[in-house]
Amino acid sequence: MHNLLWNKIIKSHEFNLAAIIIILFIGLTVTTEGFLTLGNIFDMSESTAVLGIMACGLFVVLIAGGIDISFPATAAIAQYVSATYILSLGGNFFIAFLIAAAVGIVLGLINAVFVYKLKVPSIIITISTLNLYFGLLMYFSNGEWLYGFPDWFMNGVHLFPFIGTDGYDYSLSLPIITFLVVIVTTSIFMTKVRLGRQIYAVGGNADAASRIGINLFTINLLVYGYMGALAGIASIVQMQISQSVAPNSLMGFELTVLAAVVLGGVSMTGGKGSLFGVILGVALLAVLKNGLTLLSIPSYWHTVLTGSIIVFSISMTALNNKKQRLREA
Amino acid sequence: MNQLLDTLRLPKDASARYLLVLLFGSLAFMLVANGEVFYSLSNLQSIASQIPLLGIFAFAMAICMLTGGINLSIIATTNASALVMANIIVLAPESSTVLLLALVAGFVAALIIGLFNGMLIAYIGVSPILATLGSMTLINGFNILLSGGSVISGFPDGLLVLASGAVIGIPIPLLLLLVIGFILWLVLEHTVLGQTIFLLGSNEEATFYSGVNTKKSLMYVYAISSILCWVAALIMMAKFNSAKAGYGESYLLTAILASVLGGINPDGGFGRVIGIGLALIVLQVLESGMNLLGISSYLTMALWGGIIILFIALKRQKA
Numbered sequence: 001m002h003n004l005l006w007n008k009i010i011k012s013h014e015f016n017l018a019a020i021i022i023i024l025f026i027g028l029t030v031t032t033e034g035f036l037t038l039g040n041i042f043d044m045s046e047s048t049a050v051l052g053i054m055a056c057g058l059f060v061v062l063i064a065g066g067i068d069i070s071f072p073a074t075a076a077i078a079q080y081v082s083a084t085y086i087l088s089l090g091g092n093f094f095i096a097f098l099i100a101a102a103v104g105i106v107l108g109l110i111n112a113v114f115v116y117k118l119k120v121p122s123i124i125i126t127i128s129t130l131n132l133y134f135g136l137l138m139y140f141s142n143g144e145w146l147y148g149f150p151d152w153f154m155n156g157v158h159l160f161p162f163i164g165t166d167g168y169d170y171s172l173s174l175p176i177i178t179f180l181v182v183i184v185t186t187s188i189f190m191t192k193v194r195l196g197r198q199i200y201a202v203g204g205n206a207d208a209a210s211r212i213g214i215n216l217f218t219i220n221l222l223v224y225g226y227m228g229a230l231a232g233i234a235s236i237v238q239m240q241i242s243q244s245v246a247p248n249s250l251m252g253f254e255l256t257v258l259a260a261v262v263l264g265g266v267s268m269t270g271g272k273g274s275l276f277g278v279i280l281g282v283a284l285l286a287v288l289k290n291g292l293t294l295l296s297i298p299s300y301w302h303t304v305l306t307g308s309i310i311v312f313s314i315s316m317t318a319l320n321n322k323k324q325r326l327r328e329a
Numbered sequence: 330m331n332q333l334l335d336t337l338r339l340p341k342d343a344s345a346r347y348l349l350v351l352l353f354g355s356l357a358f359m360l361v362a363n364g365e366v367f368y369s370l371s372n373l374q375s376i377a378s379q380i381p382l383l384g385i386f387a388f389a390m391a392i393c394m395l396t397g398g399i400n401l402s403i404i405a406t407t408n409a410s411a412l413v414m415a416n417i418i419v420l421a422p423e424s425s426t427v428l429l430l431a432l433v434a435g436f437v438a439a440l441i442i443g444l445f446n447g448m449l450i451a452y453i454g455v456s457p458i459l460a461t462l463g464s465m466t467l468i469n470g471f472n473i474l475l476s477g478g479s480v481i482s483g484f485p486d487g488l489l490v491l492a493s494g495a496v497i498g499i500p501i502p503l504l505l506l507l508v509i510g511f512i513l514w515l516v517l518e519h520t521v522l523g524q525t526i527f528l529l530g531s532n533e534e535a536t537f538y539s540g541v542n543t544k545k546s547l548m549y550v551y552a553i554s555s556i557l558c559w560v561a562a563l564i565m566m567a568k569f570n571s572a573k574a575g576y577g578e579s580y581l582l583t584a585i586l587a588s589v590l591g592g593i594n595p596d597g598g599f600g601r602v603i604g605i606g607l608a609l610i611v612l613q614v615l616e617s618g619m620n621l622l623g624i625s626s627y628l629t630m631a632l633w634g635g636i637i638i639l640f641i642a643l644k645r646q647k648a
Contacts, residue, residue: 118641121595127582128637135631268456300474307467314463318454
């Protein structure tokens, strides 16, 4: 019994990923000086928070058997609206997040309606809405940057400040806090809440899920709305990190986020994958990027290495699935 | 509405029908709005010179979509092929042997990428979106590595004529597009491979059990898609007189849109070359028209997104 469980763990995608990350961790700790310091770990989490938050949203959409390419445009619009509000009326972080999430949810629901009513692969719908949303944003904003936010926004939030071994100040900052809250919320939602479990059911077999009384339209609204909300929340984090808003700064991010989620072993056909895997996928990309920088490997190599790891990882997942299917057949 | 269209004897096929309505609508509108400039020779030539690149990308995308797949690596492949060729050409820009060698090398580079994609999808069993997303990232990395992130320029006239030249008044790129469109039509509708492609898109498993070597066919499909990227690379190099990692990235999503607008079923199995041709003309006429009216290119971008959704909705309603 014990052995069976152990076998299952060893064969899981998450175990392999974790093993790769641990090897990278050990390797980087030995070869570089600054890697395993609390300061560096905080830096890494902070710079990966936007990717991570969006990955949590895309994870939920993929589990339901859909895909969303439009979220960078959703995030950009949410960011722009929220930033405009802050610039003219002030406010606080709660309001900033609230506005961005609300805008994100509305745009997400529009996606959901199109995907459900038109019955076309969601990738086509969301590529269209990406063009639609982004085109409209650029048209109405004239591509103008926004900056000069109030002090409370520029300073951000710092809990438990400490001084790192390198002499710089570190703390639990807004990006890290938000990232953690999003992970916990998504995790509880997908494992403990009935609606979350229904998302898995729909992704596994939509017809069967529909026959046992799950409303597919509700699930669609839910997952695309959630993706939109997280895109909005991530956009505020990104805005706080970069201290400015450029309407096109998030463009092209969709494929990076997709890569991270897929690296985490989430199936493109829905129903399979865990949030833990996604977090490991995000972590792997973050550690890799950070490690390459610390090792002062020319940035030209970064994309090649990231690409190789993605290709390797998706191939291993596919081969494993193939073996499993053969065994079951 | 449909009755009216029936009396006009427009094609029954929903995609072609709505595209034609859209096309004639926008042509008539432009005649009223700014007819003199729009129907001038120079504007028509400019439309004709812009269609081919998008057209070849759309073909490269469509052939994969017909099998129920997708190829997200077309732009990366094109840039890779262009950079390989550019790196060889600048060694001796005036030598025609070197130019020939470069063409072959670019072709081989594209072919290798195509076979790599095909292998990932057919033999390893990775879903096409993921496989080509992965190879896109990987190739983009190599592209940056290959070029050091800088522009390579200065190509011989023998290559540049591909963009600037014309045969009996028809620009060479357009001629290339027509030839490729014709070949693709022949392959799709009059060869065994073509039938297999449609079958693969309808039901891959059934195709396999009916004795078709589906894996080999998929290899062919992704190889053809890549070879089309090589042609696109040639046109792009000639047009810009340079090659760089990251050129033309906006074409990726537009190519998907053009394919869908052209009536290619994203689930695979259905679609015709003629539909894509029509979609390309519509897209370019719209873009050029809006450009002439001084409408922001971003609004045009939004409009394309909106048109696709509207288009899908109209088709849905009819079905």
